[in-house]
Amino acid sequence: MKAEIIxxxxxxxxxxxxxxxxxxxAQALLSLQIQIAQITSISDREEHILEALSNATQRxxxxxxxxxxxxxxxxxxxxxxxxxxxxxLVRNEGVLTHVRGIFEKFNRTMPDINxxxxxxxxxxxxxxxxxxxxxxxxxxxxxxxxxxxxxxxxEMKNLMSHRVLPKLQEFNSQEKIAIxxxxxxxxxxxxxxxxxxxxxxxxxxxxxxxxxxxxGLVRLRISASGSxxxxxxxxxxxxxxxxxxxxxxxxxxxxxxSFEEAIVRSxxxxxxxxxxxxxxxxxxxxxxxxxxxxxSAMFQGGIVAYANQAKEHLLHVEHSVLAQYGxxxxxxxxxxxxxxxxxxxxxxxxxxxxxxxxGGGTEEKPVGTVWVAxxxxxxxxxxxxxxxxxxxxxxERTTAQSLLMLWNLFQKEKGx
Amino acid sequence: MKAEIIxxxxxxxxxxxxxxxxxxxAQALLSLQIQIAQITSISDREEHILEALSNATQRxxxxxxxxxxxxxxxxxxxxxxxxxxxxxLVRNEGVLTHVRGIFEKFNRTMPDINxxxxxxxxxxxxxxxxxxxxxxxxxxxxxxxxxxxxxxxxEMKNLMSHRVLPKLQEFNSQEKIAIxxxxxxxxxxxxxxxxxxxxxxxxxxxxxxxxxxxxGLVRLRISASGSxxxxxxxxxxxxxxxxxxxxxxxxxxxxxxSFEEAIVRSxxxxxxxxxxxxxxxxxxxxxxxxxxxxxSAMFQGGIVAYANQAKEHLLHVEHSVLAQYGxxxxxxxxxxxxxxxxxxxxxxxxxxxxxxxxGGGTEEKPVGTVWVAxxxxxxxxxxxxxxxxxxxxxxERTTAQSLLMLWNLFQKEKGx
Numbered sequence: 001m002k003a004e005i006i007x008x009x010x011x012x013x014x015x016x017x018x019x020x021x022x023x024x025x026a027q028a029l030l031s032l033q034i035q036i037a038q039i040t041s042i043s044d045r046e047e048h049i050l051e052a053l054s055n056a057t058q059r060x061x062x063x064x065x066x067x068x069x070x071x072x073x074x075x076x077x078x079x080x081x082x083x084x085x086x087x088x089l090v091r092n093e094g095v096l097t098h099v100r101g102i103f104e105k106f107n108r109t110m111p112d113i114n115x116x117x118x119x120x121x122x123x124x125x126x127x128x129x130x131x132x133x134x135x136x137x138x139x140x141x142x143x144x145x146x147x148x149x150x151x152x153x154x155e156m157k158n159l160m161s162h163r164v165l166p167k168l169q170e171f172n173s174q175e176k177i178a179i180x181x182x183x184x185x186x187x188x189x190x191x192x193x194x195x196x197x198x199x200x201x202x203x204x205x206x207x208x209x210x211x212x213x214x215x216g217l218v219r220l221r222i223s224a225s226g227s228x229x230x231x232x233x234x235x236x237x238x239x240x241x242x243x244x245x246x247x248x249x250x251x252x253x254x255x256x257x258s259f260e261e262a263i264v265r266s267x268x269x270x271x272x273x274x275x276x277x278x279x280x281x282x283x284x285x286x287x288x289x290x291x292x293x294x295x296s297a298m299f300q301g302g303i304v305a306y307a308n309q310a311k312e313h314l315l316h317v318e319h320s321v322l323a324q325y326g327x328x329x330x331x332x333x334x335x336x337x338x339x340x341x342x343x344x345x346x347x348x349x350x351x352x353x354x355x356x357x358x359g360g361g362t363e364e365k366p367v368g369t370v371w372v373a374x375x376x377x378x379x380x381x382x383x384x385x386x387x388x389x390x391x392x393x394x395x396e397r398t399t400a401q402s403l404l405m406l407w408n409l410f411q412k413e414k415g416x
Numbered sequence: 417m418k419a420e421i422i423x424x425x426x427x428x429x430x431x432x433x434x435x436x437x438x439x440x441x442a443q444a445l446l447s448l449q450i451q452i453a454q455i456t457s458i459s460d461r462e463e464h465i466l467e468a469l470s471n472a473t474q475r476x477x478x479x480x481x482x483x484x485x486x487x488x489x490x491x492x493x494x495x496x497x498x499x500x501x502x503x504x505l506v507r508n509e510g511v512l513t514h515v516r517g518i519f520e521k522f523n524r525t526m527p528d529i530n531x532x533x534x535x536x537x538x539x540x541x542x543x544x545x546x547x548x549x550x551x552x553x554x555x556x557x558x559x560x561x562x563x564x565x566x567x568x569x570x571e572m573k574n575l576m577s578h579r580v581l582p583k584l585q586e587f588n589s590q591e592k593i594a595i596x597x598x599x600x601x602x603x604x605x606x607x608x609x610x611x612x613x614x615x616x617x618x619x620x621x622x623x624x625x626x627x628x629x630x631x632g633l634v635r636l637r638i639s640a641s642g643s644x645x646x647x648x649x650x651x652x653x654x655x656x657x658x659x660x661x662x663x664x665x666x667x668x669x670x671x672x673x674s675f676e677e678a679i680v681r682s683x684x685x686x687x688x689x690x691x692x693x694x695x696x697x698x699x700x701x702x703x704x705x706x707x708x709x710x711x712s713a714m715f716q717g718g719i720v721a722y723a724n725q726a727k728e729h730l731l732h733v734e735h736s737v738l739a740q741y742g743x744x745x746x747x748x749x750x751x752x753x754x755x756x757x758x759x760x761x762x763x764x765x766x767x768x769x770x771x772x773x774x775g776g777g778t779e780e781k782p783v784g785t786v787w788v789a790x791x792x793x794x795x796x797x798x799x800x801x802x803x804x805x806x807x808x809x810x811x812e813r814t815t816a817q818s819l820l821m822l823w824n825l826f827q828k829e830k831g832x
Contacts, residue, residue, distance in 0.1 A: 015439040017439065048454070070605065074624070179430075194528075210426055282707065300723045304706070314759065
């Protein structure tokens, strides 16, 4: 079964929001062996929606369309879908009662504008929305399935999980796809490709290798498609093993987890703990770690020491060090890392200090100058980076590099 | 001028990465009055790329295609584009020297696999890539412009900023678009729509109002299209003023800034300062604030107090309070907020404590239970939230709600 996602709404085309829904839906559908053939983002204008629905019908068996189900005048998906199916909208009393109930719960009267949210396609089945006012709609039409969902991520996710996926499980895909991931660290994409070229060259045509590089990391994805899932899994096991043996120590994880999750898991297993002392990353390192479920078993806490006062008072960086070398210096990050380690009682600590920009640069220390220190059990590693002008990128790169440095020191000190 | 973005790569269709490039490109193109007609994400297979290029040619004047320019076997965009244009690839010596140079800089030999990165379309112009190994390519073909760029965000952004946008400025779009934003807080989308219905109804057909809701916020976007930019701007000024007057105090900002940026600006103007004490949000509140350029003028710092030890030691939460009421309690968040305010010397402080999940819930305090406290100049406001099961969503919702509470207390105490 092939699926296509259509997202409607000018806000994506104008770059006002990043489309995070599609990636989530793709992962959810993949769990049912349903592959996405295309993701299309279009404006919320009638002719675009009609064209996209019509094109998707040519390519896919399942068309999921998000957005444009709200109560306001720019929400035209249902009306347009009615035109597409040459059908009409009918008011659903169950939905109306539900929408009224939501407003009553907050002691508010339902505005008349919300009446339209209870109108659904007469050829469709209501996907009841317990998480908001806009119902989803499921339409089976000429051998294809069309699903209309609200674009609000929270509502879309709940409707997918509780309404759409259970219905989709009834469909049994003929084309199966099996996937393995190998997360590697510290080898560039090209060198990794050279290192494993002969293994890749020997892949049969139904097995495909992809390189997904990020800062300092390359994730390998091996996918196999065919009809016999057991055979596909066995083939993937075989090829994954060949790759893992070849790449050796650079393999961080054998499954589809993030680098942060690999760090959290390894620290928990080794009973090590982590603390952070962040200046230029402003809490982003702590945030990346604490997003991982189970982080509380290894993350003690962190200090976002933005002002110098915080560096002195909470991290016990010496006043004289700040005065002599400045906040962005090797001497300061070392004391920050040691301070976090001690104040938070952790075996490892990450410290970052730099000039994220756009302001604050000097000739000697231009925007993008960043010091990172990792305090471990036996030593403190430091590194100076010279990044570029973009504040957000500087924060992201510093975060990624500091996690790489942490991993390397953790590996080096393993067993100590 | 209408543009279309095509992103290639199975990683987007498999939900492995979120496509952040497209939003960035859309914003960049909008600055040149170029509107995106469609964003299409496809696999890196030849037939899909050919079909997408061909369809985009029907809809748009400018087609930007990202991804698939790397050195590995899954990178087939250039070969496929050569087929599409019925042309060939030629090796570019300038690019080859550059790619070799990058490897030499790191004292490595260039793998042979990278030779292909110096191959460019013979009907195209090289967009020299100073930020990586894959060059961009600009092709003018039968009245349309095609741009091929690497998918790595950092390289794509630099190539767009330094190579593509300057060339695009030569094109002068006939269809102009003017845009205004109004950021409102604390009114639901439906009620806001009712409140301004008569103003919206009186909009002429070339002026369009969109509602962009987020947790607790609604951003209004008024866009006008036509040929006379001066007239469009005047019309928008007129309608924006009507809306702003009607919505009154709920208007947070008149321009296209995030809520976080509005907070940072207002705090800097009022000479107020902020500190954070985060448990369940794990640094995310501090991260959201410190991503804003200029945050250092108002953000003193934060403490990510994950372990109870950190709450006691760094925030001076009383041991007896933690023992009696638990970490997730009104009593504890109040002491966390006051502690952060005092320890970091700030006029305002945000404190969060909750059970983000998936583990850690109890019958009395299930996953999703969150306390937030805001310490201000005269009082501490607290609020209990009952969110759901999703860890990331719980972190995001707590962050958003804590910033809303901060804004409300800040507004209330203004002038004190």
